[in-house]
Amino acid sequence: MTTSPAVAPAAPAPAPTRFAGLLPTDDVLRRLSLITLLNALGRGLFFPISVLYFTRIVGLSATSVGVGLTVAGVFGLAAGVPAGRASDRWGSRRVLCALWSGVGLSMAAYALVDSYAGFLGTAICYAALNQSSTGVRGALYADVLPPAHRVEGRAHLRMVTNVGMGVGGLFGAVALQWDSRAAYLTLILVNACTFVIGALMVVRLPVTPERVAQGDAPAASRWRAVRDLPYLSVTVLNAVLALQYSLLEVGLPLWIVQNTDAPRWSAALVAVLNCALVALLQVPATRGVEDVPGAVRAMRRSGLLLAASCAVFALTAGLSPVWAVLVLAAGAVVQVLAEVTSAAGGWTLGYALADSRAHGVYQGVFSSGQAAATMAGPALVTVTAIEHGTAGWVVLGVLFVVSGLGVGPAVRWARRDGEWRGE
Structure with a gap:
């Protein structure tokens, strides 16, 4: 693999959760x-x-936009693994710089859309580049963060993400209130600039000496992730637990409006509560989850907690407005505990079970699993909880429990099959 001369010094890095x-x-x-x-x-x-x-502003129907975004998501799903291989070959910094530059240009192109064909083409470009950058970003963290600090560092970055998304959302709400073409276009172009500026900053990050020494994977191992059945099984189980995001973003607002007497603003309350608690708890949730056994325990706990949150949400049907809000808040707290736990466990397993010489392809596979869950989640949550009430919540709860408990056997399978990785 071609590398640039910027290499991190060999001296041990301070723990990333110490702050000035x-x-x-x-x-x-x-x-x-x-x-x-x-x-x-x-x-x-x-x-x-x-x-x-x-x-x-553009004048498209909501249905056509939804279908277009779904089609674009399929292209994004397919782009993750090839982008990961490019990352292994040419370096995660260079590839992420190229991808984010393309995302910025695609985002800026939204300002020029005036037809459905233009929207669909731009959405496909944006989704393919943006989704493929997710796995490459995971490979970047493997390249620039020491293994001992990788999961803790990702937890801190997730906290930063929640804060940034929350602040950005406030300005987005202002644009919604103005509801003018100029306001929307301003935010679109600002978002495009953030990707381009971020791309320029990424290429200056130093890689760890370990990554420089490893180089590219041998030819026989470069695409192994796509046929590594133990790793794929862990990816699928992690993706099932990731359905919780669709549960929170799609299922719960629909449940509140259609099946409870809680006020509609309680959906926003749950979202704000989630953002705040994830920002507070994600870093502490990584403690004890830095190794594979700890990650397995975390995934098991997450499945049980998600089932408990499903049970709590199901109880809100038929409650008075005040009690419904209180019970929804309690269920949201349980769901957040599951979310931060599964995120930490998933990061650890995604790195620990991969060939460190081919992190790009492996992280591409892992992120594609989560992207598939994002695509399938809204339909699954609607078919279960929204259409069948308590029985649907039970189905979701059982699915989460089985997935959480299934991580242990899948990881043992992956570890037994791991000799080729040098474990």
């Missing part, structure tokens, strides 16, 4: 935090206005 004020003392994590904050601010700006821009 609000910033980590580790230089690489501090730079990653700034990049992440910038990117999250942009995405937070765009997220609240995206659908309304295409429907109210």
